[in-house]
Amino acid sequence: xxxxxxxxxxxxxxxxxxxxxxxxxxxxxxxxxxxxxxxxxxxxxxxxxxxxxxxxxxxxxxxxxxxxxxxxxxxxxxxxxxxxxxxxxxxxxxxxxxxxxxxxxxxxxxxxxxxxxxxxxxxxxxxxxxxxxxxxxxxxxxxxxxxxxxxxxxxxxxxxxxxxxxxxxxxxxxxxxxxxxxxxxxxxxxxxxxxxxxxxxxxxxxxxxxxxxxxxxxxxxxxxxxxxxxxxxxxxxxxxxxxxxxxxxxxxxxxxxxxxxxxxxxxxxxxxxxxxxxxxxxxxxxxxxxxxxxxxxxxxxxxxxxxxxxxxxxxxxxxxxxxxxxxxxxxxxxxxxxxxxxxxxxxxxxxxxxxxxxxxxxxxxxxxxxxxxxxxxxxxxxxxxxxxxxxxxxxxxxxxxxxxxxxxxxxxxxxxxx
Numbered sequence: 136x137x138x139x140x141x142x143x144x145x146x147x148x149x150x151x152x153x154x155x156x157x158x159x160x161x162x163x164x165x166x167x168x169x170x171x172x173x174x175x176x177x178x179x180x181x182x183x184x185x186x187x188x189x190x191x192x193x194x195x196x197x198x199x200x201x202x203x204x205x206x207x208x209x210x211x212x213x214x215x216x217x218x219x220x221x222x223x224x225x226x227x228x229x230x231x232x233x234x235x236x237x238x239x240x241x242x243x244x245x246x247x248x249x250x251x252x253x254x255x256x257x258x259x260x261x262x263x264x265x266x267x268x269x270x271x272x273x274x275x276x277x278x279x280x281x282x283x284x285x286x287x288x289x290x291x292x293x294x295x296x297x298x299x300x301x302x303x304x305x306x307x308x309x310x311x312x313x314x315x316x317x318x319x320x321x322x323x324x325x326x327x328x329x330x331x332x333x334x335x336x337x338x339x340x341x342x343x344x345x346x347x348x349x350x351x352x353x354x355x356x357x358x359x360x361x362x363x364x365x366x367x368x369x370x371x372x373x374x375x376x377x378x379x380x381x382x383x384x385x386x387x388x389x390x391x392x393x394x395x396x397x398x399x400x401x402x403x404x405x406x407x408x409x410x411x412x413x414x415x416x417x418x419x420x421x422x423x424x425x426x427x428x429x430x431x432x433x434x435x436x437x438x439x440x441x442x443x444x445x446x447x448x449x450x451x452x453x454x455x456x457x458x459x460x461x462x463x464x465x466x467x468x469x470x471x472x473x474x475x476x477x478x479x480x481x482x483x484x485x486x487x488x489x490x491x492x493x494x495x496x497x498x499x500x501x502x503x504x505x506x507x508x509x510x511x512x513x514x515x516x517x518x519x520x521x522x523x524x525x526x527x528x529x530x531x532x533x534x535x536x537x538x539x540x541x542x543x544x545x546x547x548x549x550x551x552x553x
Contacts, residue, residue, distance in 0.1 A: 208553035210239065212546035213527065217242035220542055221535035223425070224252035224413045228446035229550055230454065230524040238447060242530075244413035246425065255445045257397055257412040258528040259433060260514055261507025263449060264442040265366050267385050269311050269490025270456060271373050273466040274388055276307075280376045283308045283469060283489075290372050294343075299351030307372065309355050310365040311489035312474055316353040319362040320346035321435070328435050329417065329510060333428075336404060337435045342367050359476055359487070363439035366490075370438025381438055393455050398444040406430045408443055415511025416531050425531075428511035440509055446516075446526040453504050453518045456491075471503070482544070498552035508532040515547045525550035 209229070216225045224242035231237075244252040275281040287295055287310060288302040295302030300317065309315040320342050328335075346364040353360070370381045377384050382400040390398050397410065407430055417428040433441045444452070459467055473486035473493055481487070484495040494517070495501050502517030509532055516526035525547055534540050 206550065206553055208549040209525075209546065212542070212549050213239055213241050216529060216539070216542060216546060219536070220539040222529045222531050222539065223416055224530040225527060226252060226254070226256055226258070226413065226446050226529075227525065227527040227550075228255060228450050229526075230450055230522070232521055232523050234522075236447060236450075244530075246414065246416070247427075252413045252530070253411045255397070255411075255447050256528075257408050257410050257443050257445050258514065258530070259408070259415070259440075259507075259509045259512045260398075260442045260444040260449065261436070261440045261509035261512060261532070262363075263444065263452075263505050263507045263514060263516070264436065264438065264440045265507075266453070266456070266490045266505045267389050267442060268366050268369050268373065268381075268438045269470065270461050271377070271381075271384050271388050272307065272311060272369055273462050273470055273489065275373065275376050276469075277463045277466045281307060281372065283311075287368060287372065290375050291368070294371075295347070295368065297347040297351065298349070299354070300347060305355045307369075308469075308489065310369050310372075312359075312487055313361050313365055314356050314359055314474060315362065315365055316351045316355050316358065316360065317362050317364040317368075318346045318349040318352060319360070319364055320367070321363045321439075323349065324435060328431075329419075332435075333431050333510075334406065335435075336432050337437075339367050339371060339437050342435060342437065343371075359474055361476075361480065363436075366439035367437060373438070385442075389452070389461060393451060393460065395444070395448045395452060398442065398448045398452070400442055401433055403434070404432070406432050413530050417510050417533070418531075418535075431510060433509065436509060440507060446514075446528050449514065449516050449526040450518070450524040453516060454522070454524050457503055457518060457520075496551050497548050500551075502547075502551065513543065515543055517547055517551070519551060523551060 213225045213227055216222050222242065223246055224240070224244055227239040229237050238255045240252040240254040242252050244250050244256065272281060276283055281290070284306050286303050287305050287307060291302065295305060305315045305317070323345055343364065352358070373381050373384055385400050399409065414427055415429045416425040418425050455461060462470065470489045470491050473488040476485050476487050481492060481494055486493045490505070491503060492505055493501050493503055500519060502519055504516045504518060506515045511530065511532055513529040513532050514526065518524040527543065527547060529543060
């Protein structure tokens with residue numbers, strides 16, 4: 136294990152300390168089907184088990200200047216995710232209420248060479264992208280360019296039509312909080328992006344067309360179902376209302392504004408991960424050989440799941456967001472206005488806002504955030520209202536053991552409650 140500790144100011148430049156949190160996946164669909172379990176985004180508690188190899192390297196000693204003895208349960212939990220749950224690597228970053236940041240790395244960053252996992256390495260952040268996308272939509276709301284309760288038809292006329300689907304009846308708010316009833320395109324794309332289409336570029340309209348070939352899940356506003364299609368439409372809305380490409384607007388309005396040096400939206404056709412990063416792995420089924428999934432075309436995630444980041448940058452992003460550094464008070468309030476979600480999606484008491492999720496802690500209170508899954512990577516994160524934060528990244532998007540998903544959430548909880 137490697138641990139690095141940095142004393143940060145309470146509100147460092149370009150960041151802030153505030154609430155953020157849990158974790159919702161990149162490509163979830165209804166949890167009951169095998170297609171969804173194999174999908175890139177089974178919710179943390181429902182991710183399917185996959186076999187992963189790798190062992191923990193020789194235990195490293197924490198930096199002498201800052202021994203980490205304050206949260207042994209969290210450190211032990213990270214170690215167990217590698218040793219017992221067989222994730223190739225576990226990376227993490229925490230921020231204490233006093234502003235001290237600690238970064239952790241357990242396991243192997245490359246199973247072929249045995250190289251140790253890099254501290255605070257870059258990973259595909261999956262559905263954390265949704266929060267970035269929602270922030271830009273809400274900034275446009277604050278600028279008077281978008282109305283949350285207007286139908287998406289106003290901005291994208293004649294585009295959203297299908298069996299039980301009518302853009303004149305689906306509001307922008309319903310896209311952002313997953314109450315639109317739109318079918319989830321990734322449910323029909325998962326097998327291909329894990330196989331023959333791993334290196335295929337998908338245009339956003341292609342993703343939307345896949346969804347619109349299928350029947351609506353329910354009438355808008357009558358139920359809740361996680362659908363990546365909602366955020367493809369949110370991305371198209373951003374481009375229409377903001378009059379610039381989605382990636383450029385996320386970069387300018389969020390990433391540059393906060394100084395997130397290790398976060399970026401991959402360019403068209405970019406399959407490799409820039410800079411320092413661990414390898415990412417995937418297996419077809421439990422016990423199957425691991426496949427290196429580090430290189431892939433993430434375009435099928437687009438506004439729903441394409442961003443690359445690090446555990447510490449994700450902490451900075453969610454802390455800054457919930458500390459009011461990115462949105463006006465009225466829009467931040469709307470973002471934190473939640474609806475209940477099924478327990479299997481986020482645990483008892485979990486609720487979903489506008490690209491943001493609230494999850495209760497075992498010791499009381501709650502964390503705010505999102506999290507994500509995409510082939511090769513799982514991320515879980517949270518921030519409390521008193522300024523503590525934790526983010527962890529695992530280098531397999533589905534669990535090598537059946538208990539892996541639950542254990543990952545328990546480790547995140549331990550960062551705040553032990």
